[in-house]
Amino acid sequence: MAISVISLRDVRRYYIVGDFIVRALDGVSVDIGKGDFTAIMGPSGSGKSTMMNLIGCLDTPTSGKVFIDGEDTAGLEEDDLAFLRSRKIGFVFQQFNLLGRISALENVMTPLLYAGVGPRERRLRAKDALERVGLKDRMMHRPNELSGGQKQRVAIARAIVNNPSILLADEPTGALDTKTGEQIMELFSDLNKEGRTVVLVTHNVEIGMACQQQIRIRDGKVEA
Numbered sequence: 001m002a003i004s005v006i007s008l009r010d011v012r013r014y015y016i017v018g019d020f021i022v023r024a025l026d027g028v029s030v031d032i033g034k035g036d037f038t039a040i041m042g043p044s045g046s047g048k049s050t051m052m053n054l055i056g057c058l059d060t061p062t063s064g065k066v067f068i069d070g071e072d073t074a075g076l077e078e079d080d081l082a083f084l085r086s087r088k089i090g091f092v093f094q095q096f097n098l099l100g101r102i103s104a105l106e107n108v109m110t111p112l113l114y115a116g117v118g119p120r121e122r123r124l125r126a127k128d129a130l131e132r133v134g135l136k137d138r139m140m141h142r143p144n145e146l147s148g149g150q151k152q153r154v155a156i157a158r159a160i161v162n163n164p165s166i167l168l169a170d171e172p173t174g175a176l177d178t179k180t181g182e183q184i185m186e187l188f189s190d191l192n193k194e195g196r197t198v199v200l201v202t203h204n205v206e207i208g209m210a211c212q213q214q215i216r217i218r219d220g221k222v223e224a
């Protein structure tokens with residue numbers, strides 16, 4: 001097998017709600033290789049978003065290990081974790097999560113600001129990223145002046161602007177109609193062919209089957 005860029009080892013994530021324990025993930029071990037295109041599938045509440053947040057180091061497991069590029073993320077200092085989250089991993093969400101008061105271009109520039117890139121370079125790189133997702137002619141539009149598919153393209157441009165090797169997307173087509181969803185999937189497929197490791201969550205069987213491999217989860221456990 002190829003080198004794993006993402007590796008979960010017996011990962012559990014429990015939530016305590018009152019005197020009740022929710023086993024959102026209950027002993028999950030998976031390996032995702034460099035350059036893979038993987039779909040995480042499963043019913044609502046099965047633990048898909050929980051798993052994505054752990055892979056993206058937005059959350060830490062109750063027990064078990066999360067390795068990114070062979071590195072145990074539990075052993076990383078806050079600075080290294082921040083670096084990992086901002087440079088190695090790009091995130092795309094179902095509801096786009098764009099800032100409404102600023103243009104598409106400024107939205108895409110935001111991660112570069114946090115990465116300490118200067119203003120000229122920020123603008124150039126954000127323009128490149130928007131061009132890459134086919135939105136060259138919509139750069140000055142604000143999110144409410146864009147269609148759902150266009151908003152998702154802006155979000156994808158923002159996710160790739162730091163040139164991360166891993167792209168994570170939680171239900172990226174969930175808020176889009178079928179045809180727009182297919183176009184967004186084509187974009188993910190192209191980004192994968194350029195060498196990025198892509199992991200996406202989907203409810204949609206056809207979308208899932210279009211990916212190279214599927215991880216099915218149910219009740220916090222890997223089914224297949």
Ligand SMILES: Nc1ncnc2c1ncn2[C@@H]1O[C@H](COP(=O)(O)OP(=O)(O)OP(=O)(O)O)[C@@H](O)[C@H]1O
Pocket residue numbers: 015016017022023024042043044045046047048049050051
């Ligand atoms: N912060 C939280 N506190 C308590 N329970 C939570 C929390 N977040 C998630 N859960 C529970 O963990 C389980 C898994 O949730 P998760 O969001 O990972 O599911 P999902 O597979 O992404 O579902 P969906 O397809 O609806 O997005 C659910 O039972 C949910 O209620």
Ligand SMILES: [Mg+2]
Pocket residue numbers: 048049050170
């Ligand atoms: Mg979810």
